[in-house]
Amino acid sequence: MKCRRCRGPAVIEVRRHNAGFCSDCFLHHCHEQVRRTIDDFSMTGAGERVLVAVSGGKDSLALWDILLDLGHDVDGLYLGLGIGEYSDQSGDYARAFAARRGAKLVEVDLPADYGFDIPAGSAAAHRVPCSACGLSKRHLFNRAALDGGYDVVATGHNLDDEAAVLFGNVLRWSTDYLGRQLPVLPEREGFVRKVKPLVRLAERETAAYCVLAGIDYIVEECPMAAGNRHLGYKHALDSIEEQSPGTKAAFYFGFLDRASALFTPQAAVEQDGLRACVSCGAPTTAEVCAFCKLLERART
Amino acid sequence: MKVLLRNPRREVEVPGPIGVDTLLRQLEMNRESVLVIRGDTLVTGDAVLDDHDDVEIRPVISGGCC
Ligand code: SF4
Ligand SMILES: [Zn+2]
Ligand SMILES: [Zn+2]
Numbered sequence: 001m002k003c004r005r006c007r008g009p010a011v012i013e014v015r016r017h018n019a020g021f022c023s024d025c026f027l028h029h030c031h032e033q034v035r036r037t038i039d040d041f042s043m044t045g046a047g048e049r050v051l052v053a054v055s056g057g058k059d060s061l062a063l064w065d066i067l068l069d070l071g072h073d074v075d076g077l078y079l080g081l082g083i084g085e086y087s088d089q090s091g092d093y094a095r096a097f098a099a100r101r102g103a104k105l106v107e108v109d110l111p112a113d114y115g116f117d118i119p120a121g122s123a124a125a126h127r128v129p130c131s132a133c134g135l136s137k138r139h140l141f142n143r144a145a146l147d148g149g150y151d152v153v154a155t156g157h158n159l160d161d162e163a164a165v166l167f168g169n170v171l172r173w174s175t176d177y178l179g180r181q182l183p184v185l186p187e188r189e190g191f192v193r194k195v196k197p198l199v200r201l202a203e204r205e206t207a208a209y210c211v212l213a214g215i216d217y218i219v220e221e222c223p224m225a226a227g228n229r230h231l232g233y234k235h236a237l238d239s240i241e242e243q244s245p246g247t248k249a250a251f252y253f254g255f256l257d258r259a260s261a262l263f264t265p266q267a268a269v270e271q272d273g274l275r276a277c278v279s280c281g282a283p284t285t286a287e288v289c290a291f292c293k294l295l296e297r298a299r300t
Numbered sequence: 301m302k303v304l305l306r307n308p309r310r311e312v313e314v315p316g317p318i319g320v321d322t323l324l325r326q327l328e329m330n331r332e333s334v335l336v337i338r339g340d341t342l343v344t345g346d347a348v349l350d351d352h353d354d355v356e357i358r359p360v361i362s363g364g365c366c
Binding site: 001010011012013015020023057058059160204206207208211212214219220221222225226228231234235238239 | 306307330331332333334335337340341342343344345346358359360361362363
């Protein structure tokens with residue numbers, strides 16, 4: 001197989017683009033996809049400071065690397081979740097990357113800074129680990145961005161993540177989630193803008209990017225993820241993709257182009273009535289925000 | 301050749317030469333869900349792997365995170 005761009009020997013085939021790429025041209029392809037996504041969705045502009053949420057995995061490290069290459073003013077944020085060896089190792093990968101690129105890594109540690117970890121804390125709060133983890137991440141990424149004076153938080157969600165979430169939301173017709181499933185969530189009082197610059201790259205491409213760019217990342221899975229629904233959706237979509245390449249991209253981008261606006265009014269209604277959490281000041285619809293409630297139960 | 305598989309980490313012995321696509325079919329792996337790494341670079345489905353190659357098949361699907 002030959003590279004589509006330079007006709008040299010290809011090292012990776014991307015079937016949905018019906019193309020092979022050599023290493024250099026593939027890295028160029030990834031940069032272009034991200035640059036285009038940032039431009040098309042007006043994700044960030046000149047002079048803005050970006051905080052990328054880094055897990056030590058392939059997506060977030062690829063994203064950080066690409067944003068640095070594209071010349072953005074971008075620092076990393078690593079959130080220690082206290083998930084045993086997995087957290088220790090993923091933190092090491094994030095730190096090693098930052099050191100290698102001479103980039104700044106901000107660190108927040110749940111056990112050290114908030115007195116609980118995800119496995120024990122979620123059990124004490126009677127929540128599934130991923131739900132406690134997800135809400136902690138949303139809260140703490142936003143908090144760290146506000147405290148550090150960043151304009152935007154970027155996360156490493158890729159095409160497969162978004163297609164799988166969309167698939168789950170459609171199967172259940174979760175109209176409120178459908179209305180909020182956008183690659184950009186604009187800033188509002190108390191919230192910084194949130195963007196997903198990797199939505200044009202499939203998971204296989206972000207992993208390939210790391211291998212070809214010489215980025216070491218944690219290949220092992222978070223032990224809490226085993227057997228969750230999201231993973232099942234990804235496998236189902238991959239079986240379809242294998243038969244007909246391009247289906248995932250058509251599903252997700254077709255939704256953004258032709259369906260997503262139908263659900264936004266619903267989501268907007270639910271965002272009304274926000275006020276400040278009495279405990280931490282974060283915007284919430286209740287008296288105490290979900291993170292502070294979790295904190296109260298997880299610590300005891 | 302020794303082929304390194306991940307999650308969980310294990311090794312299988314496969315006689316070479318063998319085409320990448322054939323190897324993936326033999327191991328019943330979806331080519332959309334893995335990368336095949338030889339040495340420090342990737343190889344496409346039409347490449348042929350030899351006995352002395354250092355091969356890793358790395359899954360690319362990660363789960364869970366919202
Ligand atoms: S799999 Fe679940 S618990 Fe593990 S990091 Fe992702 S959201 Fe958190
Ligand atoms: Zn090329
Ligand atoms: Zn609060």
